Amino acid sequence: MVSGFVGLTALVTGGASGIGAAVVARLREEGARVAVFDINPEGVRADLALAVDISDDDAVRAGMLRVAEMFGGLDILVNNAGVGARGDISANDDAEWARVLDINVVGIARVTRSALPYLHASHFASVVNVASIAATAGLPQRALYSASKGAVLGLSRAMAADYVRLGIRINAVAPGTADTPWVGRLLSEADDPIVERSALESRQPHGRLVTAEEIADAVAYLAGPRASSTTGITLAVDGGMAELRLAAV
Numbered sequence: 001m002v003s004g005f006v007g008l009t010a011l012v013t014g015g016a017s018g019i020g021a022a023v024v025a026r027l028r029e030e031g032a033r034v035a036v037f038d039i040n041p042e043g044v045r046a047d048l049a050l051a052v053d054i055s056d057d058d059a060v061r062a063g064m065l066r067v068a069e070m071f072g073g074l075d076i077l078v079n080n081a082g083v084g085a086r087g088d089i090s091a092n093d094d095a096e097w098a099r100v101l102d103i104n105v106v107g108i109a110r111v112t113r114s115a116l117p118y119l120h121a122s123h124f125a126s127v128v129n130v131a132s133i134a135a136t137a138g139l140p141q142r143a144l145y146s147a148s149k150g151a152v153l154g155l156s157r158a159m160a161a162d163y164v165r166l167g168i169r170i171n172a173v174a175p176g177t178a179d180t181p182w183v184g185r186l187l188s189e190a191d192d193p194i195v196e197r198s199a200l201e202s203r204q205p206h207g208r209l210v211t212a213e214e215i216a217d218a219v220a221y222l223a224g225p226r227a228s229s230t231t232g233i234t235l236a237v238d239g240g241m242a243e244l245r246l247a248a249v
């Protein structure tokens, strides 16, 4: 399938695995040239794969220069890279709070500010930030992760307001629990009673995990020309978990 992404260039952070890899595949199918920043870019199927840790500002700047040199600019940025954290507020020390917030929240600001000159110069500029159902659902034993994803939603709206007049659209997706290597790792950690596959499936009203491809479809919609008047929104991809209150009838 080739559609409205022909001639556009994209950068996907965390594009080596799971949701990011599905986004890379989808944007390339639709005609975009796609670069990836990932701490572990082995085996990435992209036009340019760079070993960049989004918590390292020098590496981000150098990587962005490489992308711009190779593609002649940048039109679309997907801030997808993120890390998890378990437990209540006491489970992680200050260093771990700083590390997770630095990747999940500051990482988005860091990569986006490096991309801004190129996005500003693009005739079609958009950013999609990957948040999570954890931003709003009040999930138990996910305090730090939920705080970080809540911040992603606030940051996305603030960025959308700051750059709308520059022609840069900024939106967020909020996935429910998705079938990715991340969740595979969680499911293999038998010491966490919250994490059982059947429990994760049944807490989503449509009764299953979300697929990485479904999230990639939402990202591609928001990133692409079909959403050209949409900015500042959060699109839930969670089988109804955020919006539906199912009562027994």
Ligand code: NAD
Pocket: 013, 014, 015, 016, 017, 018, 019, 020, 037, 038, 039, 040, 052, 053, 054, 055, 080, 081, 082, 083, 103, 130, 131, 132, 133, 174, 175, 176, 177, 178, 179, 180, 181, 182, 183
């Ligand atoms: P994943 O672990 O399969 O992939 C994450 C990728 O990000 C990996 O390739 C990893 O190497 C990369 N990465 C991690 N830290 C990085 C850093 N500092 N710099 C650069 N790259 C880094 O995870 P996933 O499930 O595909 O999750 C992707 C995003 O989706 C994350 O932001 C996550 O919070 C979010 N999300 C996931 C789920 C889910 O259930 N899987 C649900 C909601 C939101």
